[in-house]
Amino acid sequence: MTRDDTEVEIDGVPVLRAPAPDGVCRAGLMFRVGYADETLTQSGITHLVEHLALHGTDLADRRSNGFTSMLDTQFAVTGSEDEVVTFFDTLCGTLSDLPVDRLDTERQLLRAERRSRGGLTVGPMLRERYGAQRHGLPAYQELGLHTVDADALREWAAQWFTRQNAVLWLMGDAVPDKLRLALPDGRRMPAPPAVDLLVETPAYFHEDHDRILCTAVVPRSPAVPVFRRALERLLYRELRENGGYSYAVEVAAEPRGDGYSTVTVAADTVPDRQDAAVGQFLDVMAALRRGRVPAGDVTAALDDARRQVSHPNWAAESLPARALDLLLGQTSGTAEGVLGTTIEDLAGVAREFAGSALLSLPVRRQADWAGFAPVPSGSTHCVVGTRYASRSGTGTELVVGPTGVTACGASGRARTVEYASCAAVVVWPDGGRVLVGDDGFEIAVEPTLFDLDAAALDSLAAVPAQLLVPLPARDPREIPQPAEPAAPAPDQEPDRRGQLRPLVLLLVLALAFAALFGFAAVADQWGGGALGAAGSAAGSGVLIGLIARLKRRDRK
Template sequence: MTAYDAPVRHDDADLAALDGLIGHATVQGVPVLHAPRPGDVSAGLFFRVGRADETLSTSGVTHLVEHLALHRLGVSDVHYNGATANTYTHFHVTGDEDEVVTYLNDLCAALRDLPLDRLETEKEILRTESAGRANGPDSQMAMWRYGAQGYGLISYDELGTRSLTADQVQQWAETRFTRDNAVLWITSDHVPDGLDLTLPAGRRIPVPAASDALPVTPAYIRGDDGHVVFDSVLRRSTAAAVFAEVLGRALFRDLRQEGGYSYTAEAHYSPRDADFATLTAYADALPEKQDAVVGAFVDTLAGLRAGRIEQAELDSVRSKLLKRYDTPDLGAAKLPSDALSLLLGHGILSPEQHKAELEAVTVADLREIAREAWDGGLFQVPARGADWAGFTLAPQYSSSAVTGTRHLSLENDDVTLVIGAEGVSLLLPGGPVTVRYDACVAMTTRPDGARFLTGLDGFRVAVEPTLFRDVTAERIAVLDAAVPPAAVVPLGARDPERIPQPREREKQEASPAPQVGGDEARKAASPGLRRLPVWFVLLVLSEAVFGLGLVIAILQTSDSAHSAWMHLTRAILPAALAIAYTRRAYRYAKRDRG
């Protein structure tokens, strides 16, 4: 059996792997892992809850609990913080033993009694944090792979910070931040005295199953200039982690050292849940080098799939990974990762077991993983796509549209909004985009009537009454009655200047004429045009110029016939230009009237 096929160990085997290196105990029902390290004490309390457990309409609820709990701790000289990830929330602290015990005790007390009077303030803080957070080049990959649910929510704003109630936040804390859904690690040779981890009873929340929004892989999407990203989902294994290192080295060599196309070319392996991990590879590029980077990226992956991996390269990566076990205080260094593995239900390997798996990895294993990565890959490329390399464009449209009332766009005759009994569709030249009510995970609402619906698959339909014909209050009421109440996220009123208007109407806003909508707005924009058309005035002026030129030519005629024709020719040129301009003005005037 290769390391790639190694079975996953759980429960008693996990704790057995800790014996001799990491101690374990239970405090108030919470598993505690501990190992000594010189200097200050560090500790971390994990909970098995994160963004992937939320829905789009409640996204941010876990982050809110984290912020509210930390607020109770106030300002301190002790270094502490919290983090909310896809599958876990982690509170960590560093200080002397008494400071760490005080932090953990106060944290658990805060989780039992959240300061919900501060809820609206923390919502605003989270929205401010989100607005200032830079989106990475791979920020949209999760949405395209998973849709607007589970692991895909990391690509979306935390909509719950707009509408979550105190009862919802309290209920989330009581059912997710429990003693049965937690693991504590601490860098100490013993469990400190006075530790009070009292938390509500509950249950270990299973890691959410992954959704799939990609009907065909390998697939590609178009992204921003300057960034090329590839990701894939792999079975968790030591060999897969080794492959990520090999891929990162190959990309760096091919794209930077040899090709000179990229500054950054790298690959990373990160656990997603107990059984799967995400492989992410990235390279940057100047606009003029983007095609070359994409080509070299594909060639590198193809080479690894074909088995063009030197044994020396594998040995070098293996040696690097084995050196991690030469670190002092190995048990303390392993505490966070082992605690997280215990929380997620992934088998914990002892150093000897992991070394054995590293030694067992072969070039053939890496070739198989390269094929698996390619087969499930999602490629984000700028500009021209990647069909030529065997990738399929990720779905840009829904498979079908709903039937219902049709509302033509006021901006584009080729776009129609359909509001039906089963859902809404936007009919575009390339195909429909549909969100069905029973698959709607969030609908934001505005007092001006705007509704934005997002489906499980990540497709979104924007219903802006100002941009479509006859989207009346009655039609908006159909949406409000059909979408599940749990998916509705009310938003505040917009500044009138931020309410979108059709482009044609925007041009008329500078005019003092009244705005009545559609063709009527264009006809009312400048009443003088109907009394005396501009094209008529220009035509008269051009003819006058032409006549004046003839008169001047005749008056200046000398005895030479040649001189008369010369003056006539000089007059014809400006007249011809005037007539051409008049014809153009006539076409514009005719179009505005029609």
């Protein structure tokens, strides 16, 4: 099966072309740089370059845009050939000379963008698997918006946004003759290595949500997109059609850049059927661990793939994915490879998927019984240093030493961040700070909550300056304060009725006991033990009834 496209170069930049399905010219300039290439202290620097580079390139009706993802940054445009040429002329010029006078404005815009889109759905999954480094960084705030200056932006653009590190894809009848890509020289940048911190898989942890989320890492192959389709069909049938436990099920797969793909599953749950939804999902995972993928789902997935790659628009629609493959020096496989996938191939992908899975489950839903290990919520060691008790009297302690900090909770769980493996330290003018370890553990050090002395502050000052992220002053209401003991109730006039009730109760009890014992004595004298026992029981019933009525009256 052939594609109707050509591969050429413009100014040293490879160009992938295919006919436009609707006759409208579309193009994208993709660079091999993304969030995974940053550090936590500079996170967001690529996003900043993207925003600054687009300044002055906007066409009417929002027909141009930029995107920063895990491994790549892309600038896309839709328009006439002349508009496409003008867009890339302006873009390349701006990348070579960023309008850093707009830096403060773009910082504010990016913070607003972050607030408007909320947190990343799979952010906690990335944090638990990768920590606060490389592939885990999209789970965190873009701290670089507070630290990056104009010089750092220029250096970043010169290193990453070069002709050797770019690929252009274009949907159109031909490459415009006037199209130029005047980018600086550089080199092709390899994908960053992924550092998986999970000690044991499959694993799970809890979040306060009503969904089932799952990520897994599998070797990249032509079978992965087929498995994605088969898994989505399988889960939709089991969770939606058969069980009625979920409304929407989505499965996605994307390259990680190191020869592996990340497969992500997201399924919502009906609130009062969460236990059943989790149980059914885990049953599916158990079958996948044994390499069992229903033959009907395999056939349907292959049919879907066959229709997709046979569609006239396939050559054009696959251009962005092929551009990323070219930048990564990899391939997701030809159409023939995808269609040649066998059930044995899918069985292998299924076992890899289930064996490397990380689940995020609603609170109080367990997966131990299905062979999933809880993700550790604490560190395996503590630093040696001075202990500082919490001013709230909660039993929480900070241990501050020359090598790092450990936070010890009242439950005995400890989290440690060592200075040598610290990703960033967020600091405020009031002295509060948060240490973030490479493993994702965070420790808040608040002078208002702990009696820290000069020695502790000197130790904290030993953190390398390049790890510090100074933030603006906090609103005083945002600064944590120790919990104050509850104030005693104000003095009140004694309730005379409350004082009299015990006396009345005692008097009633005395009379009841007198009646009881008197009746029992007479019964024992005249009628024997049986009647005496009955009399005692009757007297006890009267006594219990009196007490109950008094209590009910006292509550009114």
